[in-house]
Amino acid sequence: MKTSNATWIIAKRELSAFFNSLVAYILLISFLGFTGFFTWLSGNGDVFFRKQADLKVFFMIANWTLFFFIPAVTMRLLAEEKRSGTIELLLTKNVSDRQMVLGKYLSAFLMVLIALAFTIPYYLSVSQLGNFDHGATLSGYLGLILLSSAYIGIGLFASSLTNNQIVAFLLALLLGICFQFIFGVLANGSTGWMSELFNTLSLTSHFDSISRGVIDSKDVVYFLSITFLGIFLSEYIISKRK
Amino acid sequence: MNIRIENLTKSYGDQKAVDSISFEVKTGEVLGFLGPNGAGKSTTMKMITHYLNIDAGNITIDGRSVRNTDMKKHIGYLPEHNPLYEDMPVIDYLRFVAELQGVDAVKLDDRVKDMVRLCGLNDEKHKKINELSKGYRQRVGLAQAMIHDPEILILDEPTTGLDPNQIVEIRELIRTLGNSKTVILSTHILPEVEATCDRILIINKGKIVADGTAETLRKTASGSQVLRVKIQAPSQDEVKESVSQLAGVALVEKVEGSENRLEIQSHVDQNVNEAIFRLCVDKNWVLTEMVPFETKLEDIFRDLTMN
Numbered sequence: 001m002k003t004s005n006a007t008w009i010i011a012k013r014e015l016s017a018f019f020n021s022l023v024a025y026i027l028l029i030s031f032l033g034f035t036g037f038f039t040w041l042s043g044n045g046d047v048f049f050r051k052q053a054d055l056k057v058f059f060m061i062a063n064w065t066l067f068f069f070i071p072a073v074t075m076r077l078l079a080e081e082k083r084s085g086t087i088e089l090l091l092t093k094n095v096s097d098r099q100m101v102l103g104k105y106l107s108a109f110l111m112v113l114i115a116l117a118f119t120i121p122y123y124l125s126v127s128q129l130g131n132f133d134h135g136a137t138l139s140g141y142l143g144l145i146l147l148s149s150a151y152i153g154i155g156l157f158a159s160s161l162t163n164n165q166i167v168a169f170l171l172a173l174l175l176g177i178c179f180q181f182i183f184g185v186l187a188n189g190s191t192g193w194m195s196e197l198f199n200t201l202s203l204t205s206h207f208d209s210i211s212r213g214v215i216d217s218k219d220v221v222y223f224l225s226i227t228f229l230g231i232f233l234s235e236y237i238i239s240k241r242k
Numbered sequence: 243m244n245i246r247i248e249n250l251t252k253s254y255g256d257q258k259a260v261d262s263i264s265f266e267v268k269t270g271e272v273l274g275f276l277g278p279n280g281a282g283k284s285t286t287m288k289m290i291t292h293y294l295n296i297d298a299g300n301i302t303i304d305g306r307s308v309r310n311t312d313m314k315k316h317i318g319y320l321p322e323h324n325p326l327y328e329d330m331p332v333i334d335y336l337r338f339v340a341e342l343q344g345v346d347a348v349k350l351d352d353r354v355k356d357m358v359r360l361c362g363l364n365d366e367k368h369k370k371i372n373e374l375s376k377g378y379r380q381r382v383g384l385a386q387a388m389i390h391d392p393e394i395l396i397l398d399e400p401t402t403g404l405d406p407n408q409i410v411e412i413r414e415l416i417r418t419l420g421n422s423k424t425v426i427l428s429t430h431i432l433p434e435v436e437a438t439c440d441r442i443l444i445i446n447k448g449k450i451v452a453d454g455t456a457e458t459l460r461k462t463a464s465g466s467q468v469l470r471v472k473i474q475a476p477s478q479d480e481v482k483e484s485v486s487q488l489a490g491v492a493l494v495e496k497v498e499g500s501e502n503r504l505e506i507q508s509h510v511d512q513n514v515n516e517a518i519f520r521l522c523v524d525k526n527w528v529l530t531e532m533v534p535f536e537t538k539l540e541d542i543f544r545d546l547t548m549n
Contacts, residue, residue: 005344006342009338009341009342013327017329017330020329020330084325084328085323085325086325086326088288088321088325089319089321089386090342091292091293092292092293092314092319092321093314093342093343094312094314094343094344095342241293241294242293242294
């Protein structure tokens with residue numbers, strides 16, 4: 001009971017720090033702006049152009065927007081705490097390293113959930129336009145949530161390595177690109193078990209199948225593994241100060 | 243609660259930041275932690291508050307090791323440089339810390355109000371922390387350390403950045419707290435230690451070089467007494483000569499830049515006040531000043547830490 005409590009208090013503070021600065025608003029507006037534009041207005045490829053009542057475009061664009069959006073959210077989580085020295089303040093309170101890292105993760109996760117919640121009107125309006133596959137759409141949302149969770153894990157880890165927010169941001173992007181692109185390219189370029197390994201590591205294939213409506217436990221495990229690994233490594237890095 | 247530190251050691255690479263130090267602090271005691279920069283004061287404090295792990299030795303609070311992380315809740319800590327969440331208003335920040343420290347939700351508002359009053363933050367409580375002057379930031383730092391009414395207070399340079407009035411207030415506050423709690427504070431300001439601390443611990447290069455009250459430190463530093471006297475007499479040279487011949491006097495020197503003043507150092511454990519007075523009476527000189535000259539804490543500090 002006590003454990004979850006400190007985590008929740010830290011997450012709450014972090015979330016209110018997002019909303020007390022401009023960060024949260026800029027990010028929300030750009031996220032909704034990008035996804036909204038490409039889903040509804042872009043002409044070539046939007047819902048009206050494709051004449052299909054689904055959110056495929058949205059999921060694809062959201063994947064890429066979150067790719068930039070999440071490192072911007074996670075970059076300060078631990079790096080800023082280390083730069084300003086407030087980490088010492090937190091960890092000498094009745095708080096363990098793990099609770100702090102989990103609290104930080106939770107705050108970013110809630111931030112993403114809020115952003116995704118603002119896209120529910122897309123869902124509601126597109127579903128009125130024609131034959132709509134609710135199952136596939138919900139599965140797509142689940143995919144986005146899992147994907148975000150993995151990105152947050154990566155971003156949190158990047159943030160734990162440095163006390164410079166920009167470095168944390170770039171590092172998270174770099175790691176993200178590995179999972180989005182490079183592993184995929186390597187998988188195509190190699191053969192045998194190497195190819196299989198890189199294919200398993202590549203994020204794109206896992207996300208594609210979920211966003212099409214196929215929920216495979218392998219994909220879920222993949223995203224959760226990245227999440228837990230990110231959290232675990234961040235905790236490890238933080239505990240190394242000792 | 244009593245803190246006992248036994249053979250505490252901490253190394254960074256090859257360098258020993260804290261080298262097998264042992265001491266004890268009891269409830270109702272204010273311990274002043276002195277030492278040059280990099281002597282290991284902050285490192286020791288960070289180990290007590292479990293921010294850093296202990297390499298060797300042990301720290302126990304009422305018999306329980308601080309390796310048990312639940313001991314942290316008994317400690318209030320003001321870190322060096324006083325880091326704070328700059329973008330939070332004072333009152334929100336104090337509420338946040340109180341929640342983290344597990345202050346009862348029912349008592350939380352009262353506790354925050356008490357701290358605001360005690361640390362004189364009432365006019366500033368709705369300001370953001372980055373709008374505050376250094377002195378007020380320091381008060382916020384103290385307030386957050388005390389918010390859960392801990393039995394132990396660890397204060398790393400609590401009065402830096404305060405103006406003289408605030409320093410007096412904070413010292414008084416620490417003294418009052420020290421009656422019922424266990425306090426360890428570190429500082430560079432030597433008069434501060436004398437004003438607030440019951441006991442002084444000087445550490446240098448990770449080792450304890452002195453431990454005791456200001457008085458005992460003085461005694462051990464210089465066993466002999468130094469007197470400053472001013473004697474009005476026809477010839478100062480005669481005065482100097484007669485005084486040096488008195489039994490128990492080790493050294494007589496003229497005080498530079500001041501007429502008729504002599505500095506007299508006695509032999510260890512000998513009191514020469516009376517002899518000087520009788521001498522003046524015999525010779526019919528006028529003794530206008532006789533001041534026992536205390537060895538300054540600064541000198542003791544320099545003696546112990548410069549080598």
